[in-house]
Structures are given as structure tokens and as C-alpha cells.
Amino acid sequence: MAAEANARLDDPFAEALAHHGAGRLDAALAAYDSALARRPDRATGLIFKGAALAQAGRLVEALPLLAEAYASRPERRFNATARRVLLVAIGAARKVEGDEGPVLRERRSALPALCAWGMGLLRVRRAEEAMGFFDHALALEPKLAMGRLQRSLALEQLGRIDEAEQDCRAALEIDPEMTMGHMALGRLLNARKDYVGSIASLERALALSPDHATAIGGLVMAKRILCDWRDDAQWLERLFAACARTKADGRAAPMNPSFALNLPFTPAQHRALAEQHADLLFGALDALKRSLAFSFEGRAVEKPRLRIGYMSEGFRNFPTSHLIQRLFRHHDREAFEVHAYSYGPDDGSVYRKRIMESVDRFVDLRELTDEDAAKRIHEDGIDILIDLKGYTIHARPRITALRPAPIQVNYLGYAGTWGHPAADYILVDRIIVPPEEAEHFSEALVHLPNCYQVNDDRQEIADKPQRRADHGLDEGAFVFCCFNAALKLDPAIFDVWMRILKRVPASQLWLLEGDEISRENLKREAEARGVDPGRLVFAKKLPKPDHLARHRLADLFLDTSVYSAHTTGTDALWAGLPLIVCPTPSFPGRVSASLLTHVGLPELILDSFEAYEALAVRLAERPTELAALKARLAAQRDNCRLFDTARFALGLEAAYRAMWQTYAAGRPPQAIDIRDEDLPDSRLEVLS
Numbered sequence: 001m002a003a004e005a006n007a008r009l010d011d012p013f014a015e016a017l018a019h020h021g022a023g024r025l026d027a028a029l030a031a032y033d034s035a036l037a038r039r040p041d042r043a044t045g046l047i048f049k050g051a052a053l054a055q056a057g058r059l060v061e062a063l064p065l066l067a068e069a070y071a072s073r074p075e076r077r078f079n080a081t082a083r084r085v086l087l088v089a090i091g092a093a094r095k096v097e098g099d100e101g102p103v104l105r106e107r108r109s110a111l112p113a114l115c116a117w118g119m120g121l122l123r124v125r126r127a128e129e130a131m132g133f134f135d136h137a138l139a140l141e142p143k144l145a146m147g148r149l150q151r152s153l154a155l156e157q158l159g160r161i162d163e164a165e166q167d168c169r170a171a172l173e174i175d176p177e178m179t180m181g182h183m184a185l186g187r188l189l190n191a192r193k194d195y196v197g198s199i200a201s202l203e204r205a206l207a208l209s210p211d212h213a214t215a216i217g218g219l220v221m222a223k224r225i226l227c228d229w230r231d232d233a234q235w236l237e238r239l240f241a242a243c244a245r246t247k248a249d250g251r252a253a254p255m256n257p258s259f260a261l262n263l264p265f266t267p268a269q270h271r272a273l274a275e276q277h278a279d280l281l282f283g284a285l286d287a288l289k290r291s292l293a294f295s296f297e298g299r300a301v302e303k304p305r306l307r308i309g310y311m312s313e314g315f316r317n318f319p320t321s322h323l324i325q326r327l328f329r330h331h332d333r334e335a336f337e338v339h340a341y342s343y344g345p346d347d348g349s350v351y352r353k354r355i356m357e358s359v360d361r362f363v364d365l366r367e368l369t370d371e372d373a374a375k376r377i378h379e380d381g382i383d384i385l386i387d388l389k390g391y392t393i394h395a396r397p398r399i400t401a402l403r404p405a406p407i408q409v410n411y412l413g414y415a416g417t418w419g420h421p422a423a424d425y426i427l428v429d430r431i432i433v434p435p436e437e438a439e440h441f442s443e444a445l446v447h448l449p450n451c452y453q454v455n456d457d458r459q460e461i462a463d464k465p466q467r468r469a470d471h472g473l474d475e476g477a478f479v480f481c482c483f484n485a486a487l488k489l490d491p492a493i494f495d496v497w498m499r500i501l502k503r504v505p506a507s508q509l510w511l512l513e514g515d516e517i518s519r520e521n522l523k524r525e526a527e528a529r530g531v532d533p534g535r536l537v538f539a540k541k542l543p544k545p546d547h548l549a550r551h552r553l554a555d556l557f558l559d560t561s562v563y564s565a566h567t568t569g570t571d572a573l574w575a576g577l578p579l580i581v582c583p584t585p586s587f588p589g590r591v592s593a594s595l596l597t598h599v600g601l602p603e604l605i606l607d608s609f610e611a612y613e614a615l616a617v618r619l620a621e622r623p624t625e626l627a628a629l630k631a632r633l634a635a636q637r638d639n640c641r642l643f644d645t646a647r648f649a650l651g652l653e654a655a656y657r658a659m660w661q662t663y664a665a666g667r668p669p670q671a672i673d674i675r676d677e678d679l680p681d682s683r684l685e686v687l688s
Contacts, residue, residue, distance in 0.1 A: 013035045013044075014287050015031045016028050016034075017287055018290060018291030019031055019291055020048060020051070021121070021287070021288065022126075022288060022291070022371055025052050028052045029052050032045060032048065046065045050065035053065065115137055115146060115150055118130040118131075122150070122153060122157060123283075125369070125398065126369075127155075131151065131154045131155075134147055134150050134151035135151070144174075145171045145175035145178055145181070146178075148167050148170050148171035149167070149171040149180060151167050152168040153184065156184075156187075156191075161188060168181060168188060169185065172185065177208060179205050179209045179212060179215075180205075182204045182208070186199075186201035186205065186219075187218060190221075195226050195515075195517065198218070199219060202215045202222065203219065213242035213243075213252075213253075214252070214254050214255070216239050216242045217253075217254030220235050220239050220263070221262075221487075224262065224486075224490070225486060225514075226514075226518045227522050227525070229490070229491045229521075229525060239255075239263070240269075243265075243273060247272055247276060252279075253276035255273070256391055257273040257274040257277050258390065258416065261586075261588045262487050262588075264490075264584065265586075266586075267587070268439075270586070271442070274416060274418060275419035275420070278419045278420035278422075282398065282401045282422070285398060285402065289401075289403060292374070294378045294404055299383070299406055300664050302664050303383075305337060306337070306383045306656060306660055307336075307339065307381055307382050307384075308336050308337065308338050308339065308382070308383065309377060309382035309385045309405065310340050310386045310388060311340075311343075311377075311385060311386065311388060311399065312341075312342065312343075312387075312388035312413065313342070313343050313344035313395060313396070314388065314389070315340060315352055316345060316347040316349055316352050317350075319566075319567040320389075321349075321352065321355060322351065322459070322544065322567060323455055323567055324412065324454050324456075325358070325456055326358075326456045326458060327645060330645055330648075331649055332649075332653060335657075339360060339361045339380060339382060340355055340359045340363070341376075342362065342363070342366070343364075343365040343366050345366075346364070365399075371402065373399045374399050374403075378404040378405070382404065383406060385404065385405035385409065387408065387411070388411060388412050388413045389413045390410055390418065391414055392413050392414050397418070401420065403422070407659050407663055408423050408425075409423065409424065409659075411427045412427075412453070415563075415566070415587045416588070417442050421442065423442070423443045424444060424659075425443050425446050425669055426441055426446065427446050427448060427452055428587070429448050429451055430447050432587050432590040432591055432594050433590075435671070435673075443669070444669040444671050444672070445672070446659070446671075446674070447671075447672070447674060448648075448652065449651045449674050449675055449678070450642070450644070451595060451597070453570065453591065454645065454648050455642060455648070457643045457646075458645075459574055460545045461545055461549050461574075462545040463549070466550055467553075471510075471539065471550060471553060472537045472538075473508060473510065479510055479554045479555050480497070480501070480504075480508070480510065480554070480556055480557075480620075481509070481551075481558070481577075482497075482509070482511055482512075482558050482559065482560065482565075483511070484512065486511075486514040486518045487563075488562070488563045489522075490561075491525075492561070493561050493609075494522075494525060496609050496612060497509060498525075498531045499613055500613055500617060501531050501535055503613075504617055504621070507620060508536070510537045510554055511538055512538070513538040513540050513541065519538055523536060547571070548574065548575045549575070551572055551577045552575060554577055556578060556579070556616060556619055556620070557580070558579070559580060559582075561581070561583060561609075562584050562588070563589065564583055564588065564589055565579060565581070565591070566588075569592040569595045570595060570642075573596075573637070576637070577630075579595075579596070580604045580619075581596065581606065581612075582611070582612040583605065595642060598641040599640045599641075599643075600632070600640050647679075651678075651679060654674045654680075655672055655674050658674065658678075659672065
């Protein structure tokens with residue numbers, strides 16, 4: 001119903017609705033009064049002012065307004081429904097009507113409106129308030145399947161996954177043919193990492209609605225996580241068709257664009273998916289943005305010290321922190337003040353502690369709504385906000401979409417475009433995103449002088465002895481490895497790996513351990529390609545220093561292609577293990593190519609699977625050549641651009657200054673190309 005109201009109320013009421021939706025009742029009432037002074041004939045305005053009065057406990061003042069609105073246009077179903085919702089929601093039906101029979105009829109007829117109002121609140125992420133409407137509806141009608149499902153959605157938004165699953169299953173007991181119920185259950189089971197259960201639920205949804213785009217997208221991802229590649233080509237074809245169909249119809253994308261990075265989409269398709277996702281994610285924020293009206297008046301000036309804010313869920317024992325933790329120490333504090341905004345858990349890890357100690361201010365946003373988090377960032381006077389999560393899991397992109405800073409940057413955690421003006425710039429390098437591919441990004445490209453990926457030049461590697469036998473590896477085998485997540489694996493690259501194993505008989509493939517189902521699926525796929533499944537060895541999760549140390553037991557890292565090694569590639573190279581890659585022409589596909597270029601081993605970037613296979617076999621058969629390659633890597637590691645965190649900071653700071661100069665000059669975001677000659681000579685001399 002909130003959406004309908006937004007559509008029917010014109011601009012004079014937009015500010016009032018935004019305040020009302022955000023729970024600012026005093027401000028909402030003042031804005032309703034102002035709007036009604038200009039448009040006293042708007043019945044919907046009276047309704048919502050009445051709603052605000054009722055929520056503020058001013059029932060005596062609310063009811064006459066509702067009566068006036070209803071009397072003015074009783075034929076309008078929206079007015080009548082809104083009146084019923086308010087009567088029920090404030091518990092006043094019995095007092096007003098006085099007769100039990102009409103009251104019960106009034107209450108039951110209000111059920112759809114109660115649920116609609118709750119869903120409107122959910123769309124602006126006010127789940128606690130939405131729960132009240134769903135609870136009220138279910139108190140009136142416990143067997144209301146849609147109400148039970150919508151309550152599940154509210155619980156999911158609150159992170160109460162166990163309770164959400166219970167409500168979702170209860171809804172399906174009431175109505176087993178509800179497609180959306182099976183969809184929601186599939187999503188919840190995915191969040192619990194019960195991928196087998198998720199697949200079963202999504203298959204049921206597709207049995208009821210064969211062309212349901214989101215069910216197709218969810219099923220493809222769950223199957224990929226489990227390395228279940230049976231009929232993979234057919235499922236991808238259905239997914240591509242669903243993407244095209246939803247794009248043409250203006251509907252939501254079939255999957256989160258961060259998941260789509262693992263699939264063979266083109267850069268143009270990635271942007272289209274991001275734009276669809278943004279439309280769904282940010283569609284309800286316009287009125288709130290107008291009401292917040294963040295002002296940057298007087299900020300567009302040259303200034304000696306910029307205030308930078310890095311925002312992430314991953315300031316913990318997480319790849320983001322593994323990469324970025326030392327960057328903060330290298331920022332020039334005379335020119336930059338560094339804030340870190342965290343909305344992820346405090347895991348007490350050394351990574352979180354180091355970040356907290358190395359920034360000027362560390363702010364925990366976990367308990368704040370997106371609106372209040374954006375207010376805090378704006379109040380802190382952040383000049384440039386760097387969003388390190390994008391659309392990835394546990395991200396909160398609505399904070400960035402509320403525009404709390406004059407300049408906003410997409411960086412590191414999400415290897416794709418936002419497809420939305422929430423991000424002004426994206427930090428890249430000339431390898432992962434050549435300038436001619438700018439059309440595939442909604443952001444202005446900022447090309448850094450080194451690899452775009454910041455790296456830690458002090459990562460600890462455990463010094464305790466490592467034995468192959470302790471990891472299930474044969475002492476005399478040639479060990480190929482790939483520690484990328486199972487989601488990055490696909491049938492095409494696995495075909496190549498199995499051909500390599502057959503050509504190098506005394507070899508093993510060391511993979512990161514997933515769950516039991518994915519391991520069994522990979523073994524089945526190996527056997528189907530004529531390779532003994534016993535030659536696949538799975539690495540258990542270890543603390544980061546120990547994980548880095550065990551790389552030295554492997555001989556060669558075989559990278560994936562569609563979504564190449566990012567942090568995992570850095571880990572291998574830092575530990576002294578060469579990797580080879582045949583990158584696809586996309587941002588996520590080219591990252592390890594950039595790593596290899598900036599570590600000084602560009603010859604390990606291949607342009608075909610045939611060349612990739614041939615090089616892997618050659619290095620396995622020529623131990624002297626491989627030993628020379630490892631020696632080069634060891635000699636170059638501490639002096640190469642890839643692991644020069646201080647030099648990286650100089651390039652990044654030059655980019656920030658260029659962004660600010662553009663803003664201060666009153667120009668819109670534009671492409672920026674940082675070269676070595678743009679770095680300050682005085683600080684380069686210190687580094688050298």
C-alpha cells in the first residue's frame with residue numbers, strides 16, 4: 001500500500017511520506033500539514049496524516065481525519081482499505097464500531113491491506129515495524145499463508161534465519177502450491193548452506209512456475225556451489241533466456257550480480273544485470289534521499305587534507321582485511337584522515353585489531369539502520385567514501401545509495417559495476433579493465449599505476465615444517481593445486497585439468513575442501529573423464545599463516561578462467577607458488593593476469609586452453625624449468641610492484657586527489673589515469 005500511496009501522492013507529500021516511513025512522526029506531521037495546506041482535497045494525505053497521529057498515540061485526533069477522508073471519496077477502495085488497516089492496527093475497531101459482528105468482518109477484510117502495508121515497510125528495510133502488521137494479520141487469521149510467508153521475509157531481513165525457515169515451512173503447509181513459498185525456502189536453505197535442500201525447493205518452485213527467473217538463477221548458483229554440473233549447459237541457456245526476458249520486461253534480475261560474476265556472461269550482460277538489481281534494490285529510496293537532503297554546500301573547494309572513509313562488512317578475519325590491513329598505515333596523514341566504517345561482526349581477530357589501530361577513527365555501524373548509518377557518515381564529513389562490498393553477500397549498498405559523501409567509490413570486494421550512480425568511480429588497472437571497455441561500467445574508470453588489488457607486504461607465513469603426508473599428498477607426486485572456492489570451478493576448466501592429470505600420470509590435484517556433496521560431485525566428474533577420483537585431494541581449512549605455508553607443498557597453481565584467483569592468487573604468489581591462467585575477457589577473469597604482470601611473470605598468462613594445458617604439462621615434465629621459475633618469483637617478490645603496499649598507497653592517494661580536484665572544479669566524475677609520474681617525488685625518494 002505504501003507503494004500505491006507513493007504513486008498517488010504528488011511532490012508536496014513526498015517529504016511527509018519519507019519522514020513517516022522512517023518513523024519521524026513529528027516531522028511527518030508537520031510536512032503533512034504543509035502539504036495539506038496546499039492540497040486540502042487530497043484524501044490520501046488525510047489518511048496518512050491520520051496514520052501518523054494514530055502511531056503517535058493521538059487517536060482522538062486521528063479518527064476524524066480518517067472519517068473525513070473516507071466520507072470524501074468512499075468509492076475509492078484505497079481510502080476504505082487504509083481506514084480499515086488503521087482501525088485494526090491501532091486496536092480501535094471494537095471501540096469505534098461497537099458491534100462484534102461488523103468488527104470481525106472489518107478486521108478480516110483488512111488482512112490484504114495489513115500485509116500490503118507490512119510489505120511496504122519491508123521494501124524500505126523497516127522489518128521490525130513490518131512484523132507488527134504481519135503479526136496482527138496472523139492473529140486475525142492464523143491460516144493466512146501469504147501473511148505467514150511475509151512474516152518469514154521480515155524475519156529473514158532481521159537475520160533470524162531459523163525462525164524465518166519455520167514460518168516459511170508453516171506457510172507451505174497451509175498452501176503447498178505457493179511458488180513464492182518454495183522460492184523463499186530455497187533462499188533460506190541456501191543461506192544455511194543446505195544447498196541440497198535449496199535445490200529441492202527451487203525445483204519445486206520451477207515445477208509450479210517453469211519460467212520463474214529468480215528460481216532459475218537460484219538453482220544455477222546452488223548447483224554450481226555443489227559442483228553439480230549435470231545438464232549445466234542447458235541450465236545456463238535457461239538462465240541467459242531468463243536474463244533477457246526480465247530485462248525486456250523491466251523486472252528484477254534472476255540473480256545477484258556478484259554471483260553472476262562466476263558465470264560466462266559478457267561485460268555488457270554483467271552491466272545489464274547490475275542495472276536491474278539496482279532498480280530493485282534502490283527503487284524505494286528516492287523519497288528518503290530527498291528527505292535526508294544531505295548537503296555538501298561549501299565542500300567543493302581545494303583542501304589540504306581529505307577525509308576518507310572505507311566501509312565494509314569484512315573488517316575481520318576475511319579476504320578483504322587480509323589484503324587491505326596495511327594500506328591504512330601507509331596513508332599520508334598530513335594529506336588524509338582515514339575512517340573505517342564496519343557493519344560486520346567483531347570476531348576479535350588480529351586483522352580487526354590491526355585495522356582499528358591503524359585508522360584515525362573506527363566506527364561500528366552494526367546497530368544502525370541504513371538511514372542512520374548514512375547520517376553518521378555525512379555528519380563525520382567524509383569527502384570520499386570507498387564501498388568495499390558492492391553487491392556481495394552481507395553488503396549494505398543502500399547506505400552508499402543514500403549518497404552520504406560527495407564522492408563515492410566502488411572498490412575491491414565486488415569485481416563489477418554497480419550499474420547505478422551511487423558509485424561515481426571504480427578503481428581498476430589497465431589489464432583488468434582496458435579504457436575501451438568503459439561503456440560496460442556506470443562508474444568513471446580510475447586506472448591505477450599498479451595492480452588494482454592492494455596487497456599486504458608483511459603477511460605472516462608459518463615457519464613450522466610442512467609434510468605432504470600430513471595433508472594427504474604423495475611425496476613423489478607432482479602436485480597441481482587450486483585453492484579457489486568451488487563456485488569458481490566449471491566444467492570447461494575441469495576438462496582441462498583432467499587432461500593435464502592424464503598427461504602427467506604421477507600427479508595429483510589439490511583443491512580447497514568444500515562440503516561432502518561438492519567433493520563427491522568432483523570425484524564423479526573426474527571418474528567420468530577417465531581420471532581416478534583418488535588423485536583429487538582436498539585441503540581442510542587452516543589459519544591463514546598455516547594455509548600460506550602449505551602452498552610450498554604444491555608445485556604449480558592451476559587457475560580458473562571465468563572468475564580467476566584474486567586473494568587466492570596473491571596468497572599463492574606470496575608463498576612462492578607460480579600460477580598459470582587463461583583469463584576470460586572480463587574484470588573478474590583478468591585479475592590474476594594483473595597479479596602475474598605486476599609480480600613480473602607475464603609469460604604465465606595464456607591465451608588459450610591449449611596453451612594453458614601445454615605449459616602445465618611442460619613444467620611438470622621439466623623440473624629444472626619450474627625450479628628456475630620459482631627462483632625468479634622468490635627473487636622478485638619483495639621488490640615487485642604487486643607487493644609494494646607503500647607505492648600502492650601513493651597511486652591511490654593520487655587518484656583520490658584527482659577525484660577531489662574534479663569535484664572542486666564543479667565537473668562530473670570523469671575517467672582518471674594515474675601514471676608513475678603523477679606520484680610525489682619526495683615520497684618516492686623515501687620509498688626507494
